[in-house]
Amino acid sequence: MNELDQAGLARLRDGWISGGAAFELAPAEWKEVAAASSPDEQERRLLAIAAQALDVALRPAAPKILKRRPPLPVLALPMLPERLRPSLRAALKYAADARRKAQVVKLVASRGFVTHPMDWMPSASDQTAPDIYAPWIDWQASAEAEQLWHKKLTLQNWAEFFPAARRVALTGMRRSEPAVARQLIEAKGPAESAEVRLSLVELIRIGLGPDDAPFLKSLATDRSTKVRELAGRLLAMLGQHGESGADVPVAELAGFIEEGKAGFIRRRTTFGPAKTKSHAQEQRRAELFELCNLVDLVARFGVTESDFITGWQFGTDNNVDILLSRMVAASGSDTAVAHMADRLVDEGGKPVLRVLQLTPRLDSRRKRVLVRLILKQANYLGMLNQAESLDAGWLDWDDLTNGQVLPALRSIIGENDDAMRRAVDDFLETMGFLATATAATRLIDDLVAAGLPPASPSLGLLRLNAALAGNPPQDNI
C-alpha cells in the first residue's frame, strides 16, 4: 500500500469513527472500485476494501524498543524426562500450598532432575526452592542477571551478584570458610536493607562457632529489632548472653516457672509451668517465651541448659511444652537441642511430638529417628507434616511395616469417614516425599489392594517418586 492509500485510509478511518459519509475522503482508486448507485452501498464497499487493506497490507508496527530477557540459565541438573512430566504436573497440582510444592520439587532434585520451566519455576522471592534453582530465581528477579555462578564472591564483586546467587555463595562459604563469609557479611551488611541484613545474619547459623560471637555482639546496636533479636538468639546458641539487656523479661518469665524437687534417694531439681490465673497471664507467658533466650532463662535458675531440659516436667501442660520447644529451637545451643530431642524420643508417647518444633535444627539422623518413631506409634501421623527441613526419599518399606501405620491406613481406607480420608491423603503426600522409590511402589500397591482408588490424586507424589526409581537420592542439591 502506497503513502497516498495510507493517508486515504487514515482519513476514512477518522471519518467512520466520528460517523457520517466518508466516501469523498477515500483515495481516488478506491472510489473508482467502490462506486455504486446508493451511498450506503458505496460506504460498505469502501469498508470491505479498508478491511482488506488493514488485514493484509498493514500490520501492527513493532515498537522501537522491545526488551529481550537474557537466556534462561541452564541448571546444573538435567530436566525431568518428558514421560515423567505429566506425573510431576499432577503432583504439583495436588500440592495445596507453596510448602508442599517445594517438597515435590525437592524430591525431584534429590533424584537428580530439575523441573521443566513451563511446569514449575521458582518466584523471584522464593526462599524454599532447592539451591540448584538459584540461577532461575535471580533470572526472575532481574532482566539483566549475569551468569556469575561459577565465580567466587568477594568484596570487590559483591554488587555484581544478585541476592539468590549471593545467598548460595555465602551458604557454601559458611560450610568451607566460615570466617571469610562472616567477614563479607560484616563488611557489606550495613549497607543493605534490614530485610537483606536479616537474611545475611541468618546465614551465620550455618557453621556457627565461638569466632562468630564478636560479630554477633556488635549487632546489638543494629537499627533493626529483628536483626538484634536474631543476633541475640545466635549468641544464646553459643551459650553467651546478648548485650540487648533482656534481664527484666527473663525475671518475669522465671516467675511463670515452678522449681521443685523430686526423687527420694537422689534428689534432683525439677521445673514445670506455674499455674496461671488468667488468660492474659497465659498470653504474656507465651510472649515471654518468644522474647527470651534459653541461656538467659537457665542462668536465672543457676543451672545448665541440659540440667534445665532434664528437669523439665513434660506432659504437665502441652502448650507450655510447645513454647519451651520453640524457645530451645530458637536460642538453645546445638547440645541443648540434641539433648531435648533425645530425651523426648526416649520418653516416647505424645511428648515426642514436641521434637517436631526442633526439626529445623536437628541433624539428619535424629530427624529420621523422629519420623520412624512417629510412624511406629501411628497415633499422630497427621503431625508429621509439621516437621520441617526433612530429607527427601530415604524412608524404607521396613520403616512403614515396623509398627501400626499400615494397618491403620488400611482400616481408614476401608471406612467412609471423609475427615479421616483427608488425613490419609495428607499423610500420603508426606510419604511421597519421604519414601524411597521402592517403598513408594510397595505403599501404592498395598493401599490400592486395601481399596484406595488406583488413580487417587493423593497417590500423585508417591507415583512420581516410584517412577523416579533408578535415580538414587543426591546430596548437595
Added chain:
Amino acid sequence: MQLDLKTIEALAPDQASLGAAAKLTKRSNWPRLEAHGRLPLIWGECQGSGSNPYRVAFDTSDHGYKCTCPSRKFPCKHILALAWIGATAPASFARVDQTPDWVNDWLGRRRKPGQSPTQAAASSEGKSIDEATRPAESAPVEDAAAAERREAAQRKRAEDTRSAVSAALDELDQWVADQLRLGLAGFVDASSERCRRIAARLVDLKAAALAGRIDELPARLMALRSEERPDAAIRELGKLVLLAKAWRAAPDDAELKRLVSTSETRDQILANPDAVQIESDWEVLGEKIETRRDGLVSHATWLLDLESTTPRFAVLLDFFPASAGRRSGAFAPGDRFKARLVFYPSRNPLRALVAERLGDASPGSWPDFAADAAGDPLAAYATFQDGAPWLSDCPVILPAGAIALDEKEGAWWQAASDPHGIALPIAGSVNQPLLGLDLAATAALWNGARLELLASQSSIGRLDLS
C-alpha cells in the same frame, strides 16, 4: 466382568437410548476398546457425531460411568453401547494393565459409592433390549406422487430458507451502513447491545451461523487495547460485508452456507466425494476453548500434519452447551496419532473430522518448514485471505524467533533473523520462562491483529502454549 443385559436394560434412561445404543454396538464404531486386566474397568473411544471421538469409561463393579459426549441423558447411548459390548462380546476388549490418563483422571475425581449403586435398582419397566435389537420396521413403500410431493416440499423449504437468509443479509447490510453513519466510536462502546440485537434478528431469518459470529464480535473488540478497537471494528464489519456479497454471488456454496446459515452433518461430510481426505501423522498443537454468548462452548483442537513438507493444519471443532460443564477433549496438546481426516469442503480446508484413527504416531520434532517461513512469516496469511477474505483466524508456522516485551509489558514475537524488523503482537500474557527461551519454530493463530500461540519447538523441547 459382572455385566448382563438386564443391568444395561435397567440402567438405560429410556427405550430410545437402548435403540440408539444397539446401533453403536458395531465394532467399527469403536476404534479403541480396552479392559483392565485386574480392575473392573472397561473403556473405549466411540466415533460419535462430534469431530473428536467420545471417550467412554465404565466401572463394571458399581456401574459408574463417564462419557465426554454432550448428551443430557444419563447414561448416554455410548455408555450403554460400551456396557452392551462388554456383556455380549468381552473378547472385543484388549486386555491392558495400565489405564489411560483420561480414565485415571475420571477415577481420581469420582467418589466411589459406599452404598450399592442406585442405577442398578432403576426400573427396567418399559425398556427392552429385545425391542432395541429388533430390526426397524421397513418404511412403507412410497408412491411416486408422494415422493414428488416430498421433494417439492424440500425444494420449497430450501427456497424459503434462501429467501429468509437473503433478507437477513439485507438487514445486515443496512445495519452495517447504520453503524458507519452513527460512528464507530459509538459502535465500539455499545457493541454488545447493538450486536445482540442484529444477531437475534439474523437467527429469526435463519442465518444462525452469521448470528453466532456477530455475537462474538464485542468480545473480540474488548480483547484489544482501546486505541486498536476502531481498526478492529472496520476489519470485522468489512469481513461481514464481504461474506454477505460472496453468499449472494454463490448461495449454494457449501463453505458460505456453513458460515452464514447451517453446517453439514458429519454423515454428509463423510459421504461427500468432494471432501478432501488426508491420511497422515498428526500432532495436537493446542486447544482453544471459548464460551460463546449463545450458551455454547466451542472447542477447537488444532492439528499439524507431520508428514507434509509445507505447513498443513486441521481443526477439529466441537460445540456443546456450557451447562453440560467442563468436558475433557479426546486429545491433549502434544498428542501424536495416525489418522485419516476428512475436511469440510472449503477454499482453505481446515475444519476436519477424524474419519479413522490408525494408532499412535512416534514422538519427535516438527518437519523443517524453515524454507517456507524464511521470508515473510505472514505470507501464508496473505494467501489465506486471498482465498477467503471473510475469515479471521489463520494458522501459521513462524520461523526461529523469541518473545520480547514492549514498554507496557505487552508480549511480541520477534524473528531471530531480523530482530529489528518483523515483530508480531501476542494476545494475552505469556509465561515468564518463555521470555528466556529461543524458539526454533512456533505454531500460532494470526487474526490480523494478534497472535495466539499454540506451541513451540525450543532447545528444551516442545512447549505447550495454548
